[in-house]
Amino acid sequence: xxxxxxxxxxxxxxxxxxxxxxxxxxxxxxxxxxxxxxxxxxxxxxxxxxxxxxxxxxxxxxxxxxxxxxxxxxxxxxxxxxxxxxxxxxxxxxxxxxxxxxxxxxxxxxxxxxxxxxxxxxxxxxxxxxxxxxxxxxxxxxxxxxxxxxxxxxxxxxxxxxxxxxxxxxxxxxxxxxxxxxxxxxxxxxxxxxxxxxxxxxxxxxxxxxxxxxxxxxxxxxxxxxxxxxxxxxxxxxxxxxxxxxxxxxxx
Amino acid sequence: xxxxxxxxxxxxxxxxxxxxxxxxxxxxxxxxxxxxxxxxxxxxxxxxxxxxxxxxxxxxxxxxxxxxxxxxxxxxxxxxxxxxxxxxxxxxxxxxxxxxxxxxxxxxxxxxxxxxxxxxxxxxxxxxxxxxxxxxxxxxxxxxxxxxxxxxxxxxxxxxxxxxxxxxxxxxxxxxxxxxxxxxxxxxxxxxxxxxxxxxxxxxxxxxxxxxxxxxxxxxxxxxxxxxxxxxxxxxxxxxxxxxxxxxxxxxxxxxxxxxxxxxxxxxxxxxxxxxxxxxxxxxxxxxxxxxxxxxxxxxxxxxxxxxxxxxxxxxxxxxxxxxxxx
Numbered sequence: 001x002x003x004x005x006x007x008x009x010x011x012x013x014x015x016x017x018x019x020x021x022x023x024x025x026x027x028x029x030x031x032x033x034x035x036x037x038x039x040x041x042x043x044x045x046x047x048x049x050x051x052x053x054x055x056x057x058x059x060x061x062x063x064x065x066x067x068x069x070x071x072x073x074x075x076x077x078x079x080x081x082x083x084x085x086x087x088x089x090x091x092x093x094x095x096x097x098x099x100x101x102x103x104x105x106x107x108x109x110x111x112x113x114x115x116x117x118x119x120x121x122x123x124x125x126x127x128x129x130x131x132x133x134x135x136x137x138x139x140x141x142x143x144x145x146x147x148x149x150x151x152x153x154x155x156x157x158x159x160x161x162x163x164x165x166x167x168x169x170x171x172x173x174x175x176x177x178x179x180x181x182x183x184x185x186x187x188x189x190x191x192x193x194x195x196x197x198x199x200x201x202x203x204x205x206x207x208x209x210x211x212x213x214x215x216x217x218x219x220x221x222x223x224x225x226x227x228x229x230x231x232x233x234x235x236x237x238x239x240x241x242x243x244x245x246x247x248x249x250x251x252x
Numbered sequence: 253x254x255x256x257x258x259x260x261x262x263x264x265x266x267x268x269x270x271x272x273x274x275x276x277x278x279x280x281x282x283x284x285x286x287x288x289x290x291x292x293x294x295x296x297x298x299x300x301x302x303x304x305x306x307x308x309x310x311x312x313x314x315x316x317x318x319x320x321x322x323x324x325x326x327x328x329x330x331x332x333x334x335x336x337x338x339x340x341x342x343x344x345x346x347x348x349x350x351x352x353x354x355x356x357x358x359x360x361x362x363x364x365x366x367x368x369x370x371x372x373x374x375x376x377x378x379x380x381x382x383x384x385x386x387x388x389x390x391x392x393x394x395x396x397x398x399x400x401x402x403x404x405x406x407x408x409x410x411x412x413x414x415x416x417x418x419x420x421x422x423x424x425x426x427x428x429x430x431x432x433x434x435x436x437x438x439x440x441x442x443x444x445x446x447x448x449x450x451x452x453x454x455x456x457x458x459x460x461x462x463x464x465x466x467x468x469x470x471x472x473x474x475x476x477x478x479x480x481x482x483x484x485x486x487x488x489x490x491x492x493x494x495x496x497x498x499x500x501x502x503x504x505x506x507x508x509x510x511x512x513x514x515x516x517x518x519x520x521x522x523x524x525x526x527x528x529x530x531x532x533x534x535x536x537x538x539x540x541x542x543x544x545x546x547x548x549x550x551x552x553x554x555x556x557x558x559x560x561x562x563x564x565x566x567x568x569x570x571x572x573x574x575x576x577x578x579x
Binding site for chain 1: 443458462464466469473
């Protein structure tokens with residue numbers, strides 16, 4: 001396993017008396033899919049927000065590609081190559097598929113203050129945008145409006161937009177949510193392929209997907225990581241089995 | 253149904269044909285009305301960039317309209333009385349040259365938009381509307397209570413300012429000048445809408461979270477849009493003051509801000525030529541309903557209600573097919 005790309009070090013975050021992150025430490029290493037699981041209310045979303053930006057930890061640091069990014073904005077983290085996909089699709093629905101991808105390229109390249117050249121006629125954007133859409137299998141719907149896409153296609157588009165950031169790490173918040181069996185399978189294939197490009201921190205409820213995809217798993221319960229390890233180690237861990245009441249959710 | 257580009261061309265032709273027809277028929281009043289439409293449309297084009305493209309519902313664009321007007325009023329009144337604007341530390345004379353006045357109007361409005369925007373863009377939604385409204389009222393009451401340039405009574409300029417090569421007092425020549433300015437600004441804005449900046453601004457309107465997560469500093473982006481928007485409306489203010497040869501605090505009032513919003517809603521939010529259609533419809537209604545009833549704004553209210561409920565694309569949206577603007 002490679003060197004750490006993203007390190008969360010002893011992060012604390014409390015909302016009043018509720019400790020949403022209670023000394024969380026986590027490492028995402030090159031080449032891996034690292035799944036973050038935990039029951040509802042364990043603090044997964046809070047942790048993701050502290051990593052992606054938008055919520056500052058009370059104490060502790062988040063390091064990304066060797067830099068302390070705890071104090072930086074969401075946009076700065078994105079430009080460093082931290083690519084996020086959202087649980088509830090945050091695509092610009094009125095845009096075409098292609099426009100969503102080009103928007104990502106504009107942000108990544110810091111070309112926001114170019115006022116005069118028509119961006120949707122510029123091959124410097126269109127060529128890489130089409131290449132990315134081919135990679136996720138959406139190029140034939142490039143000119144369709146995003147609102148007209150199926151749920152699964154929107155998930156693919158989320159990944160496509162993340163790819164525009166020349167990502168050094170992916171942060172994926174429940175990419176499989178709401179997908180049917182076929183959709184899940186296709187997306188799992190894509191994620192397995194993407195991890196060779198950049199490691200993925202995967203928050204996911206679909207345990208079948210987690211156990212099939214992940215190289216390592218961390219289990220978050222009440223703001224604390226109670227276990228980190230390989231799929232087999234987690235599956236055998238009695239504390240984890242206890243946290244998931246009834247054991248039933250963890251496939252044997 | 254027409255294509256939007258064809259409809260836009262028709263609107264331009266109409267805006268050009270009406271005053272030319274009025275010239276032939278010797279109806280200078282109609283030419284003045286067309287000039288008014290042109291200038292108000294320009295103010296709307298400015299706001300449409302913030303409100304339509306950027307989703308920033310500014311209820312304070314009268315600030316920039318008024319600042320443009322007072323830039324003209326102050327410079328021209330000093331030129332009229334042959335007194336310098338200031339003497340220490342260096343002499344700044346007044347001027348009656350439109351290009352100079354326009355540059356000052358744009359610069360002053362952009363600067364004000366930078367300050368107002370930097371403070372109001374910390375908020376969003378209803379709060380943004382309220383903060384911009386509050387700033388507008390501050391400027392309004394300042395203009396009323398500042399006696400140096402007429403205070404509540406406003407400021408009259410007896411001779412229209414000059415533009416090299418034109419006699420601006422001839423209505424059709426002044427119309428031509430305003431029309432040319434509108435065309436130039438619309439050309440720049442249409443390029444802007446299709447540029448990387450336009451895509452980012454619209455993207456940040458549709459999904460701010462997405463824009464941030466692809467590396468776009470949304471507040472900075474909106475501030476730049478707000479400044480450009482304020483500059484355009486400021487230029488319109490300077491022209492409007494020159495049309496009336498009169499500036500008063502009314503230009504700063506929230507009614508003015510509301511009227512500029514009405515042009516956009518009537519014409520079609522985020523449509524390139526929406527403000528022209530909207531301003532034209534507004535002026536026509538004001539003239540004809542105004543002749544029919546003193547309370548013509550009741551009917552305007554009903555029409556607005558109808559547009560908001562049943563025809564959200566405004567005039568442009570109802571009369572043309574929706575086109576995917578980019579790509």
